[in-house]
Amino acid sequence: MxxxxxxxxxxxxxxxxxxxxxxxxxxxxxxxxxxxxxxxxxxxxxxxxxxxxxxxxxxxxxxxxxxxxxxxxxxxxxxxxxxxxxxxxxxxxxxxxxxxxxxxxxxxxxxxxxxxxxxxxxxxxxxxxxxxxxxxxxxxxxxxxxxxxxxxxxxxxxxxxxxxxxxxxxxxPVSPAPPVAWSRRAPRYLVHGGGWGMGTYAGRSQEMSRHGLALDIVVYEPADVTGTDPDGGAGRPIDGHRYFMLDPDWHPWHDTGFPPFGRIRRDGTADFRRGRHHHDAFHLTREATAVVSKPGGGTLMDSLAAATPVVLLEPFGEHEAVNARLWERLGFGISYDAWADSGWSRALLEPLHHNLLRARGRAxxxxxxxxxxxxx
Missing domain, CATH: 3.40.50 (Rossmann fold)
Known part of the structure; x- marks a missing residue:
């Protein structure tokens, strides 16, 4: 220094x-x-x-x-x-x-x-x-x-x-990399409950799974993952989805690096890695069609940086409820119930991506x- x-x-x-x-x-x-x-x-x-x-x-x-x-x-x-x-x-x-x-x-x-x-x-x-x-x-x-x-x-x-x-x-700013073009995004949805894995994301992910949607699910602890197999292959999806988690043995007061983050293998283990320039989970946000999450401020910051719409789950307190109303009013997000009522329409999310893309350059x-x- x-x-x-x-x-x-x-x-x-x-x-x-x-x-x-x-x-x-x-x-x-x-x-x-x-x-x-x-x-x-x-x-x-x-x-x-x-x-x-x-x-x-x-x-x-x-x-x-x-x-x-x-x-x-x-x-x-x-x-x-x-x-x-x-x-x-x-x-x-x-x-x-x-x-x-x-x-x-x-x-x-x-x-x-x-x-x-x-x-x-x-x-x-x-x-x-x-x-x-x-x-x-x-x-x-x-x-x-x-x-x-x-x-x-x-x-x-x-x-x-x-x-x-x-x-x-x-x-x-999260990353100098430009947002992934809508046409290049696979029809996958990133589902999480913030750093503490809070809220209704687990039940909502089960509902989305029943409707055939491909999910990237960030879990809080290994017990949250179903379908793991100690003898299974490390690279294959579990129940058709990909699961990720933060290293449960790491806490932010241990150091000032980004959180160790990794994909969970079929045997229940994970290879945790740490980004140097930003948190590793942001790669998933960039590639997703939408993030399905409670409306925490950090999640919305990632949404803007990646021009990735947010499907808004139940908020954690009034401040997150206000965040959700802002994201809906600006055309950056949609409530989970409204999206479900649309039949899980991917087309409904595309205008939200373009709204975010324009706003990103003005912030x-x-x-x-x-x-x-x-x-x-």
Missing amino acids: DRERPVIAVLTSGVALGVHVPGLLLARRLDESGVPVRVDVLERCLPADKRERIPASKRSFHRDFRVALAGQRLSRGNTTALEDDEVERLLREWEADRVDLLVLLSGFWLPAAHRYAARHPGVRIHACHVDSVLSPSFTSAAAGVPAARRAAGTFRDIWLLEEHAGGVARTI ASYSDLLIEETTR
């Missing part, structure tokens, strides 16, 4: 890959342009007992969407108290790196960010929202913003899904805006 230049700190949270992966993408785009940047993951500052309970919570949320929704409601009153010694250690690291801009993708970082900015009044804070309205971490008890900081112009909200000119105002790059600011 070039210690002669101020550093941008990108602050993510590992409990939501829809927050963490956009942060990694932003850091990677900055690093590729020579801008000094570091990534800090919230959970590294949590008490060890709280951090150790996260995997069990994720399994519970995955297995019962009602539990996930209840947990989200409880998080609004959560202050997510960080270990004071860990926060102080981190602040000293920021001072040593001369961090002058904190980009927060989780509102739970705000107390630590304000503490650092109080010591260094010139420090700027960007609250980078991957959803179209405030997500629970930014409406929690921990997420207040001093009025003086807003008035001084050192705090700024960055809305990636802000509606603008028939599309969204800005995004974080400003948030990373480019930061690069311009640092090189003036």
